[in-house]
Every structure is written in C-alpha cells, then in structure tokens.
Amino acid sequence: MDKASRSPAMTDVARLAGVSHQTVSRVLNDHPNVKEQTRIRVRAAIAELGYRPNRAARALVTGRSQLIGVVARNSTLYGPASMLTEFEQAAADAGFAVSVGSVRELDRSSISAVVDRHLDQRVAGLVVIANVASAAEALAEIPGDVPVVFIDGDPASGRPLVTVDQVAGARAATRHLLDAGHETVWHVSGPTDWFDSAGRIQGWKQTLLEAGAEVPPLLSADWSAAEGYRTGQMLARMPEVTAIFTANDHLALGILRALHERGRRVPHDVSIVGFDDVPEAAYFIPPLTTVRQAFGDVARAALSLLLGQMRDDSGTAHQIVVPPQLIVRESVSRPA
C-alpha cells in the first residue's frame, strides 16, 4: 500500500507485533530465550511488512558485515576467472555477498590498498587468490583478527589455504606421455613466479627423474597462446622433441599452430598434453588431452574454511588440497 514510505525498521516490526525492538532482534538472531508464541507473532509481522534488516546498522554495531572480500588479480585467464565466479556462486548460496577487489599486480602496495578498502567495508572475511609468490606479502597487510583463506599460495605459510594439487596433475600428464612410450617429455611452463607453474614444473621433473628419463631444459613462457606459438616455432625445428607437456591449454594451442605450420603432425609426430581443460580444448586440432582442475570444489572448500574461522576462533589452520583429473583425448600417441 505505502510503497513510497521509507522501508520499515525494526521498531516498526516491534510495534506491529506488540513487543520491543530487542525481542525482534532476538528472533532475527535465533536467540534461544524467546517464547515460541512471540516468535511466531514477530515472524508474521516481519512478513507482513516485508521487513529486511539494515546491514549497515548491524555492521556498525558489530563491526562486521555480511560481505566477503576477495583479493584477486585482474585477469581473464581461464583459471583465475573460473575461480572467481565459482567462489561468488558458493558465497551467494551461503547468503554472503562478495566484494571483489581486483588488482593489476599482486605487489605489496596494490594488495595493501585493496585490503584497506575491504577493511573499510568491514568485511566478515577475506579470500586472497594468491597465485604468485609476491602475494605472500599480502599476509603482512592483513590484521590477525579478520578471517582469511588463501586460494593457491604458499602452504608453508601455515595459513588456511586451499589449492589444487598441481604436482599430482603434472605427474599424471608426464606419466601419461611416458607410458605412451616417449623417451622424455619437454615442458613449457607458465611464469615461474606462479605457484601453479612451480608445482607443475616440480611434478614434471620428479616424474622424469623417477623414470630415469633425461630432463630437457625448462622452457618458460607466460600463459598466452602467443608465447606458446613462439616457443613452438623453436620446438618444431627439433626432431628429437616428440612429447610436450604445457602448463596450460592456451600455450598448447600456440604450439599446435607452430607445429602445424612446420608440417609436424599431432599426435603422429609430436604428442601434447595441456592443463586446465578450457571448454574449447576438446575442439583444438587435434582434441587436446589435458588436466582438469575442480574449481568449484576449491571454491566451496575455501568458503567452508572461512565460515569455520568466522564461527570459532579455535581455527586450526586447515589446509585442503583438491586433486585434479587427467582428461584423455587425442593429442597423445606412441612415438613414430
């Protein structure tokens, strides 16, 4: 009826239900000491007025909001972007809003600025998507009393953290190529300051060593198809290269093109395994064998760690590692 008027406050509900505003507050917060009958009366009044609590007021008095702050690098890379949307979804399902603080670089001052902005908003918790080593500095910027969970990042920090087991993924990929009969496997890595890159390099190297295979020189690139292409032009000229494991699917795409231009067929002459399983990987030429990361699982795990910290302070700094999965398609065969 009276849509134009100010949205109802707690006192309006109280008046309608014939109780004090504090009792309304108790009902809202599921306080035990409220008679069932009044609880029902209050609930009815809330529904009738379409009352919704004012988060700002609550945040002011409790010093904490229903908002989770995320610190992430501004990126449209498949991995980071997926991570972000999955987390938003998980948080939304749990009734939290997500405030995203994008930074161009994960350096100390950028992180500091974003964290400050989040603390201004009195976020209930922080999630740092710390995919590069420099992000460890973020630790220093975050006061001890606000719940924090890292996604990716350095397990050695001892902080609550969720990661995909990059080492295991790289092992599976490398193993797969060795099992196909290749003498060794070349690796084109991502930027070496990324934890993801480091883990994948480690898994690759370990597997070769354990198999007694020679370890070729490491080739590093950024994550782009462009650098994959440049690296691929070099690899295409080396007949001894028959198996390549790339740190992501886009690198593989660039290499695929370079090989194609040189007339080296995949998988007949060269086998390739990627990482990420981007949706279009199945439609590369040829369809790419790759490693899939369960971003949704990571997001949900991170959220539950965060909620755990928000509930009790007993916060045993749990760390969760999510296993990746090898997706076999057609870019691998035994060597000629």
Add this chain to the structure above:
Amino acid sequence: MDKASRSPAMTDVARLAGVSHQTVSRVLNDHPNVKEQTRIRVRAAIAELGYRPNRAARALVTGRSQLIGVVARNSTLYGPASMLTEFEQAAADAGFAVSVGSVRELDRSSISAVVDRHLDQRVAGLVVIANVASAAEALAEIPGDVPVVFIDGDPASGRPLVTVDQVAGARAATRHLLDAGHETVWHVSGPTDWFDSAGRIQGWKQTLLEAGAEVPPLLSADWSAAEGYRTGQMLARMPEVTAIFTANDHLALGILRALHERGRRVPHDVSIVGFDDVPEAAYFIPPLTTVRQAFGDVARAALSLLLGQMRDDSGTAHQIVVPPQLIVRESVSRPA
C-alpha cells in the same frame, strides 16, 4: 604506538586537531566552508592517526554505501568475464568497491534475489549486465530511487545503457567477406535470446540484403566450440559454403576443426570471420580475422553514467554505444 587499540574514529581525530568532529567530517567531504589552516591541521591529524572513515556508519546515516552492486550471469565466457573485470577495475579506480551478484540464470526470481541482497547492503548503484532478453524483467525488480545502468540490454527500454554496436561489428565482418569476393556469407549465431546475437544477426542480414546477396538460412548455436564443431561438420559437407561469419571466436574454433577434418582448407577453400578477439584468436589455425569489442570503454562509460545518476537526479537517460573494430588476420581470402 598503540596498534592494538580500536581503530581511531572521527572524534579521536577531532580531539587531536583541536576541533569538533563535525569539522573533521567537513574536511573529509570537501565542504567549502572550512578555513584552509584548519583543513591542514585536520588532514595532519588524520594522517598521524591513520584514520579511515567507517563506511558502515556513513552508510547508516546516508542510507547509501560506497558499494556498487553488479548483477551478472555466472559465466566464464570471454565477453561477460572481461566485462566484469573491466568494470571492477574502473570502479576501483573511482574509489568504489564492487559487490558481484552472480546468478545462474537471468530469470525473474534469480534477479530479484540478487537485487534484494544488493539493496540490503545499501548499494550506491546497480549495474545489470543484461545480455539476454529475459533480463529486461530485472527492470521491474529495481526500485526507482536507486541509480541503475544496464550493460547490453534493450535500448528501447529508455533506461541508461551502454552497449557495443553489435550491428556495426557484424556489418564490418560481413562486408569484409563480401569485399573479398564471396557471393554470400553464412552466419552461425549465438543463442537468439542474447541481445548480442540479435544485433549480429541483424547486421549480417542487412549487409547481405543491401549487397543484393542471397541470405542463407540462419544457423544458431550456443557460444561453445562444441556446437561450432557440430555445425561445422554440416557446413564442411556443403561445397557452396565459402564464407562464414561466426558470432564468436570459440564457435569459429570448432568450425575450423570440422573443416580441417573434412580437408577443407581455411582460408583457401573457406573464409571465416569470428567475433570477440579472444587473446588466443591470433594463434588459431589459421590466425582468425575477428571483431574486437572495447570492454574497457564500455565499463568506464557505464561507471560514468552511474556516477552521473548518483550526483544529480536530472538523470537524462543517456545511452552510449561503443563501436567495435575489425581485426584482419589470415582466415579470409578470395574464393577459389
């Protein structure tokens, strides 16, 4: 010195500067009637204490926060994901935090839930990334007194809105193929309920009609490489198809593979133009001619419209259209 204590409030600053808290408030909000000398004194006190205003308190009294709510579909598609990060960046640069409300589908009830969550947080404004027709329903869910800007969406609504000129992009793509000498151009569109799709279809059809070319049947797909591949399998069997314009780059990728499998060479036998210019498009086989959208420009335009609405209510419902750009690479040549 006293790091452990509660973070300083306005009164603390006032005491240190020897003024009233209201004067501090005036300095903070750049109120004109403050003597330069006191302004300096207050600023110094702020710096000394490391004071940062409490947004929750401000939001409570003003009824509005420094938070911009975004309603978007949960998606890792290149376009939507880019749009989102670009907007976050623009907002951050302007001192706003961004609360992202992802929804699985842009239907009425999902939108309603997300909008309510945002209003609970007393967002200063809302941005709706309304890439499908059903999002128009969002209009009904948003009260008139909160600033809103649509990104994509129906210009006919009369609401403030920023879009990329999809029609112009499609015209450029189609024109480019016709100019190369092709008799007509086939089009594989995105889902027809997307505004982007509709605009691209329209631009394609118009251009063909104006050129007196025959209009082939429209092929629609989702945005995935998978459907591109399926559609491509069909097109590859039709020798009369020599030119294809796809609604995005991933569709083009799938088609590229299907053509490759059938032995039809690109661009020798078939020419292709995509849309989006995803970073890896230059590394498809062959490098893809495509249409680039300036998401950053769109984001900044949307933000400035929003800020305009927040300042004055004179809100002439401006609409901004950003032109796209044809990126010529190697997937087009004259027909055999």
Add this chain to the structure above:
DNA sequence: AGCAGAAATGTTATCGATAACATCCGCTTT
C-alpha cells in the same frame, strides 16, 4: 564605530541495529 551578513565552527539529533543491564514473572526449594 556599529551592524548586517557571510564564513567558520560547534552542538545536538539521528540513522537502525546489537550489547549490556534491568525487570518481571512463575516455579522450585527449603
């Protein structure tokens, strides 16, 4: 010098919730 009017500053009320404490009531316990 005196006074209006503007500029600079201070005081008090207010936003809408939770926290802390006070009160009331009914029931058990001795």
Add this chain to the structure above:
DNA sequence: AAAGCGGATGTTATCGATAACATTTCTGCT
C-alpha cells in the same frame, strides 16, 4: 511463605558517521 533462580522481555547505551540547527567569528559597508 520467603528466598532463589532462570526464562522471557523491556530499557538504555552504543557504534561512527552526517544532517540540521545554533553559535561564534570575521568581513565590508555606511
């Protein structure tokens, strides 16, 4: 029956800012 206790509820203070109004201090002008 008085004391004691805990459950249910109400009262008042509080968070930290802005709004509205009140007051003081400068100006410039007659």
